[in-house]
Amino acid sequence: MHSLSYNPDYFQKTLTELVPVLSHYLKSSSHSEQKVLIQKPIANILAELDFSRLISEGGGSLPEIITTLLGHCNHMLDPRYIGHQVAVPMMPAIFADLVNGVSNNAMPVYEMGPAATAVERGLISWFLGKTGWQTTGDGVLTHGGSLANQTCLLAARAHALPQAWEKGVDGSAVILASAACHYSIAKMAAILGLGTAQVIPVSVDEVFRMRREALTETYAAQKAAGKKIMAVVANACVTATGVYDPIRDIAEFCREHNLWLHIDGAHGASALVSQKYRHFLDGIELADSLTWDTHKMLGTSALCGAALFRRKKCLDGTFRQQGTYLFTDQQKEGVDISERTVECTKSMMGLKLFFNLAVLGEAGLATHVDTLYNNTRLFYTFINERPGFSCLCPPEANVLCFRYGVNSALQDSLRQELVAEGDFYITRATIHGESYLRLSVMNPLTAEQHISKLCDRLEQLAGHLKTEFK
Ligand SMILES: Cc1ncc(COP(=O)(O)O)c(C=O)c1O
Numbered sequence: 001m002h003s004l005s006y007n008p009d010y011f012q013k014t015l016t017e018l019v020p021v022l023s024h025y026l027k028s029s030s031h032s033e034q035k036v037l038i039q040k041p042i043a044n045i046l047a048e049l050d051f052s053r054l055i056s057e058g059g060g061s062l063p064e065i066i067t068t069l070l071g072h073c074n075h076m077l078d079p080r081y082i083g084h085q086v087a088v089p090m091m092p093a094i095f096a097d098l099v100n101g102v103s104n105n106a107m108p109v110y111e112m113g114p115a116a117t118a119v120e121r122g123l124i125s126w127f128l129g130k131t132g133w134q135t136t137g138d139g140v141l142t143h144g145g146s147l148a149n150q151t152c153l154l155a156a157r158a159h160a161l162p163q164a165w166e167k168g169v170d171g172s173a174v175i176l177a178s179a180a181c182h183y184s185i186a187k188m189a190a191i192l193g194l195g196t197a198q199v200i201p202v203s204v205d206e207v208f209r210m211r212r213e214a215l216t217e218t219y220a221a222q223k224a225a226g227k228k229i230m231a232v233v234a235n236a237c238v239t240a241t242g243v244y245d246p247i248r249d250i251a252e253f254c255r256e257h258n259l260w261l262h263i264d265g266a267h268g269a270s271a272l273v274s275q276k277y278r279h280f281l282d283g284i285e286l287a288d289s290l291t292w293d294t295h296k297m298l299g300t301s302a303l304c305g306a307a308l309f310r311r312k313k314c315l316d317g318t319f320r321q322q323g324t325y326l327f328t329d330q331q332k333e334g335v336d337i338s339e340r341t342v343e344c345t346k347s348m349m350g351l352k353l354f355f356n357l358a359v360l361g362e363a364g365l366a367t368h369v370d371t372l373y374n375n376t377r378l379f380y381t382f383i384n385e386r387p388g389f390s391c392l393c394p395p396e397a398n399v400l401c402f403r404y405g406v407n408s409a410l411q412d413s414l415r416q417e418l419v420a421e422g423d424f425y426i427t428r429a430t431i432h433g434e435s436y437l438r439l440s441v442m443n444p445l446t447a448e449q450h451i452s453k454l455c456d457r458l459e460q461l462a463g464h465l466k467t468e469f470k
Pocket of ligand 1: 143144145185293303
């Protein structure tokens with residue numbers, strides 16, 4: 001055994017040396033001291049890390065390696081990071097990754113990770129309290145929203161096609177999903193054996209909100225074609241534009257026709273912790289399942305998702321696996337979580353949200369959601385009032401689509417230039433064939449002054465590009 005493999009003194013010494021390195025990364029990021037986005041070629045990064053030599057010979061100094069590595073990482077805490085829907089990790093949650101690394105109580109079965117399982121069960125109950133399913137429902141944490149969507153759709157399949165686990169599917173089942181739903185829905189339909197062609201798009205309005213009338217029409221057409229509707233999928237909120245589908249309307253339709261309603265709330269279900277914004281999920285108690293990520297709006301690092309169900313029995317029996325080395329019929333303590341997930345071994349992911357809640361309280365997370373949603377409304381007004389700029393629509397969540405001018409190709413070039421410079425990180429979206437610039441306001445430090453500088457820079461870049469886009 002190498003002398004450092006299991007040497008707690010090495011851990012303590014290295015951690016002490018790392019504290020200033022990691023703290024400097026956080027502080028310099030929040031003060032915008034460097035580029036927010038750093039994109040070097042893979043070969044350069046590996047060369048700077050001395051990767052080939054280190055992996056063959058070892059002997060590396062972690063503080064040195066981590067310093068180099070962080071030099072190539074994007075800066076999430078920089079207020080100019082307005083890019084993707086990935087949380088800026090809150091400080092308490094960061095320690096969960098450390099505890100996971102130290103204890104590694106991976107938990108397919110209770111006896112392998114009693115503390116992590118207990119925390120997960122406690123959090124599931126907390127999530128269910130927010131949806132109104134506390135007494136009837138159940139759920140499970142998953143490594144992210146895509147897997148949560150898969151878990152929910154698998155339960156919907158078990159409900160609609162109980163034979164499918166053993167015999168597969170015969171092509172008669174379809175999913176009616178918002179035309180603006182996240183691509184993981186189609187991906188999971190393929191993995192579940194339905195095929196992507198069996199995800200029937202329900203048309204959306206100009207800002208990507210699902211239309212109730214369109215659902216009625218699509219449902220009628222599929223029924224007339226002899227299809228079995230496995231589930232209806234709606235968004236809370238839409239990834240591209242941040243608008244919420246009318247959940248109560250859609251849920252009432254689904255109840256009327258006895259359809260499973262899945263809400264993909266990977267991003268926007270966190271509004272349920274906010275008194276001010278929870279109305280966007282009005283009617284959620286009528287849905288059958290919900291995906292909710294904590295690594296988007298609840299300040300945890302990736303990954304931690306939740307697949308939640310209104311009825312407990314929907315999860316029981318969805319996964320009918322055998323593993324005599326893991327599962328037995330003997331009476332025992334706790335709950336064996338992997339009997340209810342796609343995964344077997346799971347990280348102690350619930351600790352991240354637990355630590356945020358334990359230190360900041362639910363009120364701390366509500367303030368976080370409120371701040372991001374409030375700020376996005378301020379940025380909407382600011383951008384919309386600035387000559388030359390326009391927004392797609394008033395924001396509902398913390399996503400804002402806007403443009404400088406109206407030329408689609410210009411928006412794409414502006415974003416490309418901006419990313420190459422690395423002083424701001426924003427994304428883009430195609431809305432009904434037109435390109436828009438897109439902000440995800442994930443960082444409470446992002447303020448009007450940063451948006452003002454962003455607009456200044458976009459104007460300057462557009463000036464340089466103007467001959468191309470006349
Ligand atoms: C609405 C929605 N659903 C699902 C996902 C996938 O989540 P994950 O990246 O955690 O797998 C995303 C990711 O952005 C999303 O916005």
